[in-house]
Amino acid sequence: xxxxxxxxxxxxxxxxxxxxxxxxxxxxxxxxxxxxxxxxxxxxxxxxxxxxxxxxxxxxxxxxxxxxxxxxxxxxxxxxxxxxxxxxxxxxxxxxxxxxxxxxxxxxxxxxxxxx
Amino acid sequence: xxxxxxxxxxxxxxxxxxxxxxxxxxxxxxxxxxxxxxxxxxxxxxxxxxxxxxxxxxxxxxxxxxxxxxxxxxxxxxxxxxxxxxxxxxxxxxxxxxxxxxxxxxxxxxxxxxx
Numbered sequence: 001x002x003x004x005x006x007x008x009x010x011x012x013x014x015x016x017x018x019x020x021x022x023x024x025x026x027x028x029x030x031x032x033x034x035x036x037x038x039x040x041x042x043x044x045x046x047x048x049x050x051x052x053x054x055x056x057x058x059x060x061x062x063x064x065x066x067x068x069x070x071x072x073x074x075x076x077x078x079x080x081x082x083x084x085x086x087x088x089x090x091x092x093x094x095x096x097x098x099x100x101x102x103x104x105x106x107x108x109x110x111x112x113x114x115x116x
Numbered sequence: 117x118x119x120x121x122x123x124x125x126x127x128x129x130x131x132x133x134x135x136x137x138x139x140x141x142x143x144x145x146x147x148x149x150x151x152x153x154x155x156x157x158x159x160x161x162x163x164x165x166x167x168x169x170x171x172x173x174x175x176x177x178x179x180x181x182x183x184x185x186x187x188x189x190x191x192x193x194x195x196x197x198x199x200x201x202x203x204x205x206x207x208x209x210x211x212x213x214x215x216x217x218x219x220x221x222x223x224x225x226x227x228x229x230x231x
Binding site: 006009034036042043044045046089104105106107108109111 | 160220223
């Protein structure tokens with residue numbers, strides 16, 4: 001089955017700097033990679049996702065890159081702000097009719113602290 | 117995204133008691149997923165249900181844990197004879213479509229503390 005690793009487990013950056021979180025996956029068939037943000041005491045929320053037919057996707061200050069050959073993908077946050085402080089989870093799965101959301105495997109999370 | 121409602125938000129149980137966690141999915145969603153989150157760990161899948169059916173319970177412990185999603189009413193995750201190791205945050209999520217790539221919306225979780 002799929003296994004997702006995530007690094008670092010904790011990350012502190014100064015406000016305005018960039019933050020990068022890296023994930024690796026084991027199943028080469030995986031083609032759907034969502035990222036969730038969970039603020040302290042709140043629910044996980046989808047912030048961006050990428051599919052294997054693209055190598056990079058951007059949404060304002062957030063970007064995700066995917067390297068299928070190396071089986072790793074990364075989240076990049078530029079111009080970080082204190083409200084970016086949260087736990088970020090990567091995940092991997094195989095999209096398509098045969099697969100349902102229970103097959104989405106989450107990484108262990110990265111706790112990001114943005115220092116004002 | 118405020119549609120997935122979980123209650124209670126916090127639950128304290130003594131060892132040996134039963135814990136019942138409720139999840140009302142987004143209106144119109146018929147797919148419900150339960151996850152457990154231990155301190156400083158990720159989300160671990162437990163069970164996937166559709167109305168009146170358990171589709172995948174591969175993440176559920178074999179004993180003491182059960183889940184249901186009746187035709188009417190919320191989904192229930194039941195933990196019998198709780199032990200300290202059951203202390204965790206339990207999240208449910210719902211989706212409109214079963215396919216991966218369709219967003220699953222999470223509830224705010226129930227934080228279970230076993231004393």
